[in-house]
Amino acid sequence: MKVISSYDMTGQPVAEEGASDVSIRWLISRPEGAPNFAMRLFELAPGGYTPLHTHAWEHEAFILEGAGEITTAAGPVAVTAGDAVYVAPEDLHQFRNAGDAVMKMLCMIPLPKEG
Amino acid sequence: MKVISSYDMTGQPVAEEGASDVSIRWLISRPEGAPNFAMRLFELAPGGYTPLHTHAWEHEAFILEGAGEITTAAGPVAVTAGDAVYVAPEDLHQFRNAGDAVMKMLCMIPLPKEG
Numbered sequence: 531m532k533v534i535s536s537y538d539m540t541g542q543p544v545a546e547e548g549a550s551d552v553s554i555r556w557l558i559s560r561p562e563g564a565p566n567f568a569m570r571l572f573e574l575a576p577g578g579y580t581p582l583h584t585h586a587w588e589h590e591a592f593i594l595e596g597a598g599e600i601t602t603a604a605g606p607v608a609v610t611a612g613d614a615v616y617v618a619p620e621d622l623h624q625f626r627n628a629g630d631a632v633m634k635m636l637c638m639i640p641l642p643k644e645g
Numbered sequence: 646m647k648v649i650s651s652y653d654m655t656g657q658p659v660a661e662e663g664a665s666d667v668s669i670r671w672l673i674s675r676p677e678g679a680p681n682f683a684m685r686l687f688e689l690a691p692g693g694y695t696p697l698h699t700h701a702w703e704h705e706a707f708i709l710e711g712a713g714e715i716t717t718a719a720g721p722v723a724v725t726a727g728d729a730v731y732v733a734p735e736d737l738h739q740f741r742n743a744g745d746a747v748m749k750m751l752c753m754i755p756l757p758k759e760g
Binding site: 531532533534535536537557558562563564565566567569571588590592594600602604607609612613614615616617618619621623636638640 | 646647648649650651652672673677678679680681682684686703705707709715717719722724727728729730731732733734736738751753755
């Protein structure tokens with residue numbers, strides 16, 4: 531059993547093309563022993579956003595603080611603290627901080643199978 | 646893409662033997678299309694606890710509000726809001742609300758493979 535304090539970690543800037551003013555903390559992944567999926571914490575500064583993209587794996591996200599907007603193929607969708615978000619494989623998506631405060635969210639992804 | 650508001654859902658009491666004053670909301674699972682893992686939100690009333698047990702799958706938890714204690718084979722471990730918790734497969738564990746306020750936590754588990 532391992533406890534990882536998100537407050538004790540420093541967020542790393544997300545350098546991926548198409549991202550702006552976003553940091554990531556990897557809370558639980560392979561180094562902690564996770565066999566199936568990883569937990570990351572993202573912070574989006576006001577106006578910050580993740581890339582507008584698609585990929586073959588799902589996201590399961592939870593908005594911890596703040597408010598935002600998700601760009602989808604069907605248009606923008608508002609989200610706020612307390613919302614869970616399921617992004618299916620190949621769904622177009624982009625998270626944007628639409629508020630004046632930092633937006634914090636957890637985002638879980640499956641890990642590649644080992645071996 | 647689906648947004649599930651945890652505030653719009655009613656928690657269901659956890660009736661499992663060994664649990665006390667705990668409710669569960671299934672936020673993301675098979676009905677939402679999740680292929681690999683599920684997201685649940687637990688609320689533990691002051692003094693509430695989950696069963697002391699082991700099982701073959703891991704937990705990835707995140708303390709959203711409140712403070713608690715995890716009973717482990719090595720003794721109790723304090724946790725508080727902002728902590729991520731990795732419980733490995735077969736680790737003995739029990740979550741307890743050690744505070745005066747409701748303790749809220751997300752807990753993710755792998756889903757059985759389909760097909």
